[in-house]
Amino acid sequence: xxxxxxxxxxxxxxxxxxxxxxxxxxxxxxxxxxxxxxxxxxxxxxxxxxxxxxxxxxxxxxxxxxxxxxxxxxxxxxxxxxxxxxxxxxxxxxxxxxxxxxxxxxxxxxxxxxxxxxxxxxxxxxxxxxxxxxxxxxxxxxxxxxxxxxxxxxxxxxxxxxxxxxxxxxxxxxxxxxxxxxxxxxxxxxxxxxxxxxxxxxxxxxxxxxxxxxxxxxxxxxxxxxxxxxxxxxxxxxxxxxxxxxxxxxxxxxxxxxxxxxxxxxxxxxxxxxxxxxxxxxxxxxxxxxxxxxxxxxxxxxxxxxxxxxxx
Amino acid sequence: xxxxxxxxxxxxxxxxxxxxxxxxxxxxxxxxxxxxxxxxxxxxxxxxxxxxxxxxxxxxxxxxxxxxxxxxxxxxxxxxxxxxxxxxxxxxxxxxxxxxxxxxxxxxxxxxxxxxxxxxxxxxxxxxxxxxxxxxxxxxxxxxxxxxxxxxxxxxxxxxxxxxxxxxxxxxxxxxxxxxxxxxxxxxxxxxxxxxxxxxxxxxxxxxxxxxxxxxxxxxxxxxxxxxxxxxxxxxxxxxxxxxxxxxxxxxxxxxxxxxxxxxxxxxxxxxxxxxxxxxxxxxxxxxxxxxxxxxxxxxxxxxxxxxxxxx
Numbered sequence: 103x104x105x106x107x108x109x110x111x112x113x114x115x116x117x118x119x120x121x122x123x124x125x126x127x128x129x130x131x132x133x134x135x136x137x138x139x140x141x142x143x144x145x146x147x148x149x150x151x152x153x154x155x156x157x158x159x160x161x162x163x164x165x166x167x168x169x170x171x172x173x174x175x176x177x178x179x180x181x182x183x184x185x186x187x188x189x190x191x192x193x194x195x196x197x198x199x200x201x202x203x204x205x206x207x208x209x210x211x212x213x214x215x216x217x218x219x220x221x222x223x224x225x226x227x228x229x230x231x232x233x234x235x236x237x238x239x240x241x242x243x244x245x246x247x248x249x250x251x252x253x254x255x256x257x258x259x260x261x262x263x264x265x266x267x268x269x270x271x272x273x274x275x276x277x278x279x280x281x282x283x284x285x286x287x288x289x290x291x292x293x294x295x296x297x298x299x300x301x302x303x304x305x306x307x308x309x310x311x312x313x314x315x316x317x318x319x320x321x322x323x324x325x326x327x328x329x330x331x332x333x334x335x336x337x338x339x340x341x342x343x344x345x346x347x348x349x350x351x352x353x354x355x356x357x358x359x360x361x362x363x364x365x366x367x368x369x370x371x372x373x374x375x376x377x378x379x380x381x382x383x384x385x386x387x388x389x390x391x392x393x394x395x396x397x398x399x400x401x402x403x404x405x406x407x408x409x410x411x412x413x414x
Numbered sequence: 415x416x417x418x419x420x421x422x423x424x425x426x427x428x429x430x431x432x433x434x435x436x437x438x439x440x441x442x443x444x445x446x447x448x449x450x451x452x453x454x455x456x457x458x459x460x461x462x463x464x465x466x467x468x469x470x471x472x473x474x475x476x477x478x479x480x481x482x483x484x485x486x487x488x489x490x491x492x493x494x495x496x497x498x499x500x501x502x503x504x505x506x507x508x509x510x511x512x513x514x515x516x517x518x519x520x521x522x523x524x525x526x527x528x529x530x531x532x533x534x535x536x537x538x539x540x541x542x543x544x545x546x547x548x549x550x551x552x553x554x555x556x557x558x559x560x561x562x563x564x565x566x567x568x569x570x571x572x573x574x575x576x577x578x579x580x581x582x583x584x585x586x587x588x589x590x591x592x593x594x595x596x597x598x599x600x601x602x603x604x605x606x607x608x609x610x611x612x613x614x615x616x617x618x619x620x621x622x623x624x625x626x627x628x629x630x631x632x633x634x635x636x637x638x639x640x641x642x643x644x645x646x647x648x649x650x651x652x653x654x655x656x657x658x659x660x661x662x663x664x665x666x667x668x669x670x671x672x673x674x675x676x677x678x679x680x681x682x683x684x685x686x687x688x689x690x691x692x693x694x695x696x697x698x699x700x701x702x703x704x705x706x707x708x709x710x711x712x713x714x715x716x717x718x719x720x721x722x723x724x725x726x
Contacts, residue, residue, distance in 0.1 A: 123452055128557050129489035129615060130456035132549065135447050140435055143530065144442035145498045145544050149537035177441035188457045188500070188542045218455065225461035226538035230500045232457050234546075237444065245440050303441060 103194040105222050111196060112187075115203055117216040122184070131219035133184055139236035144174040148229040154282075160198045162282040163229060164205025170305065171233035172213060172286035173356040177245075177303040179295025180237035182213050182288060187220035188230035202229075205283075213288055241295045246317045248300040248361035252387040254322055255370065257287050257358045257379050259332040260308060261345060264352020269338060276334035284356040291358055293373040294381075298360040307353040309393060315361060321390030326350070327398040330382040346403060350395065361387055415506040417534050423508060424499075427515055429528040434496070443531035445496055451548035456486040460541040466594075472510045474594040475541060476517025482617065483545040484525060484598035485668040489557075489615040491607025492549035494525050494600060499532035500542035514541075517595075525600055553607045558629045560612040560673035564699040566634055567682065569599050569670045569691050571644040572620060573657060576664020581650060588646035596668040602693075603670055605685040610672040619665040621705060627673060633702030638662070639710040642694040658715060662707065673699055 103111075113126040124132035135141060148154055148170070154163050168185070175182040187206070191198070210217065215233070248254075262280035266273040273281075287303070294301060304311050308329075312322055327342070329349045339345035360381075362370055367383065374381035395403040415423075425438040436444035447453060460466055460482070466475050480497070487494040499518070503510075522529065527545070560566075574592035578585040585593075599615070606613060616623050620641075624634055639654070641661045651657035672693075674682055679695065686693035707715040 123551060123554060124490075124556065129486040130454045130492065130545075130547070132490065132492075132551070132554050133453040133455060134551070135453050137449060141445040141447050141453065141546075142442045143445060143496070143498060143544070143546060145500045145531065145542065146533050147500045147502055147535050147540070147542060149502055149535045152535060152537055174441040178436075178444065180442065180444075184455070186455055186457045186544065188459045188544075190459055190461055190540055219457065221458045223459050223461045223464060225464055225540065228459070228502055228537065228540040228542075230457065230459060230540075230542040232455070232498065232500075232544040233442075234453075234455060235442070239435060239444070239446070242435060242444050244436065 103196050108194055108196065108199060108222055111199065112203065115207060119216045122216055122218050125218045131186065133218065136236055140239040140242065142175055142178050142180040142235040142237050144171055145230065145232045146170045146174060150227045158282060160201030161205035164202035165209050165283045167229045167231050168206045168209040169284045169286050169356060171231045172288055173303040173305065175233055175235040176286050176288045176291030177301050177358060178237060179241055179243040179291050179301065180235040181292060182215045182233055182235040184218045184234045185210055185215050186232040187217060189220065190223045190225045190228040192224065192227055243295050243298060243301040245300055245302045245314050248315045248317065248320060248387045250320060250387055250389045252299055252361035253364055253367055253383050254324065254385040254387060255360050255362060255381050255383045256304065256330060257290050257374060257381055259330040259335065260304065260355050260357060261335050261349035261352055262332050263354035264348040265335050265338055268348065274334055274338060277338065281354060286356055287358045289377050290374055290379055293377060294358065294360055294370055297366045297370040297373065298362045300361045302359050304355040304357045304359050305353060307351040308359065309350050311359055312393060315359060319389060319391055321388050321392045322385055323388060323394045323396060324385035325398060326395050326403050328382060328384045330380060415508050420506055420508065420511060420534055423511065424515065427519060431528045434528055434530050437530045443498065445530065448548055452551040452554065454487055454490050454492040454547040454549050456483055457542065457544045458482045458486060462539045470594060472513030473517035476514035477521050477595045479541045479543050480518045480521040481596045481598050481668060483543045484600055485615040485617065487545055487547040488598050488600040488603030489613050489670060490549060491553055491555040491603050491613065492547040493604060494527045494545055494547040496530045496546045497522055497527050498544040499529060501532065502535045502537045502540040504536065504539055555607050555610060555613040557612055557614045557626050560627045560629065560632060560699045562632060562699055562701045564611055564673035565676055565679055565695050566636065566697040566699060567672050567674060567693050567695045568616065568642060569602050569686060569693055571642040571647065572616065572667050572669060573647050573661035573664055574644050575666035576660040577647050577650055580660065586646055586650060589650065593666060598668055599670045599691065601689050602686055602691055605689060606670065606672055606682055609678045609682040609685065610674045612673045614671050616667040616669045616671050617665060619663040620671065621662050623671055624705060627671060631701055631703055633700050633704045634697055635700060635706045635708060636697035637710060638707050638715050640694065640696045642692060
C-alpha cells in the first residue's frame, strides 16, 4: 500500500463531526472551538519495547495510545475533543493499521473524540498522538497546587499494570487487561475538577507522580494498607509487602491522584460513586517536605525506587 | 541527565506568553484561543535517515522540525501560535537537545510561537511536532478547490533541496541551506489566503502536491521554462532538462503552490512582493484530467516519477 492509500483507509473510518471544518486530508485540520472555553493540548508517544511489545495485538497498541493521552486530558479536568495521529511504521502493513485503528478509534468514539489529522512516516515503529480538549478556564486543575492539610485520594485501584509486567506471560487476564487496555478516567476528572486542589494521572508510579503534586516544602504521608487493590492483584500477590512496591512505584495505572480539603471528601466520593468508580483516601499532605509510607500499625515502610524515568 | 532534568532544561528556554494559561510541566497545556477564530492543528514527524542524517547538526534538525509544521499552518492561510514536541531520543544527550532547541526555538520565536508542552521517550530517534494555529473561519483555504481556468503559481524557487540531496557532499552551501533550513512561507500564506482558490505547501514534490490541488476531472498544464529557479540551482544544473525533474518531483521545497483566478494575479503578486517573495505563474488549471508539462517551444516534457511516497 502507498502512503496515500493508507491515509484514505484511515480517513474512511474517521467520524465526521460538525465541529470539524477541515478533517483528514488537508495540510492541517481546522476545528471550531466552543466559545468561552480554554483549549487543552497534550501529546504522548508509544515506543516499541518501551511501552508495548512486538507480540501485542495492534488493537491493544491503538487502545493504549488513545488511553495515555485521554488520561492526560482527564487529569486537567478537561473534556477531550479531537485527536491527531503521527504514525511511524516500518512497513505499510494495512492489517496492522486496521487493528491499530480498531483499538484507537474504539476508545476515542465513546468519548466523542474525532480523529482529525496526522502524519505517516516510514521508520522504526513510533506512535505519536496529539489530543486536544477544552475546559472552563475557571476550572483548570493544576498539578502543583496541593495544600498542607489536604487529603490524598486515588480513583480505582493501583498496581495491576505493574503486576502484569512483573508476572509477564503468567499474568492473569484481568491484570494484563489493565496494562494493555487501561480506561482513562475522563468522566471522573471532570466530576472531580471542582472538588480538588490538585490532580495528576498516575502514569510514572504513585510516588513519582505524588512528587509532582507537592509544591515547595510540602510532604505527604501514605497509609499503605489503604492502597486500593483489585481482587486480581490481591490473588496474585497475597503478601502485602510484595504488593505495595508495585502499587507505590509500578506506574501505568492511569488512575487519578488528587488532593482535596477534608470537607470535600464526601462530595468527591459521591461524584465518583455515581460513575461506579471508588475514590479512596490513602493519606494526607503535610509540611514535612518528604513522602512517608507507613503501615497501619504505625511502622515505616522502606521506600522502594521512586518511579519511572524514561532515561533512568 | 534524567527525563525530568531534560524537561526542566526545555522549560527554562520556553517563552511565557499571556495566552498560555498552563505551559510545560503539567499533564497538558491550557491555552487561551482568540474568540471568533477557528483552531488549526497539524502534526509532522522527522525520522532519522528519512528526513535528516545522523551527521546533521542538531540545530538543523530542530529548525527543519519546526519548518515543516509551520509550512502546513502557512498552507491553510493560518497564523501559527503554539507548538508541542514529542521527542524520542536514544540517549539523554543534553548537548544534542540544546542544539535541537537552538534550531527549533530559533525558528518558532520570530513567529511568536511558544513551546507549550510535549513528551520525552527513549527509543530510536523520532522528532514529532504538533503545531496549533488559528484562522478566520471565513478565510480557510483548502487543497482541493482549484477551478478550471485558474492560474497556477508558486512562491520562491523550486528544486534547491532536491539538488542538495542529489549532489550530497558536493552541494553548494546555498542549496544545502534550503534542504536543512527551509523558511516556511507563513506571512505569504496569510497574505494569499483571500486571493487564491486553493493552496498547498510543496513538500512531496510539485507534481505530487499539484495532484492534491486538483479536484475531480481537473488537470493542469505547466510551462517548465517558467519554473522559478534560484541562481545556485541554475549554476549547479545549467542544463534545464537535468534541472526540471528536480523542480517537478524533488520535494522538500516548502514553497506554497496556489491556484487563483487570472484577475487576482496582480494583487497576489503585489502581496508577495511586499514580503520580498516572488510569486511566479507556472501554468494553469484545465478540465483535461491530467497534468501536462510543456516546454516553451510547445513540446511535451516526458514526466518523471510523480513525487515522494513514504512507502513507495
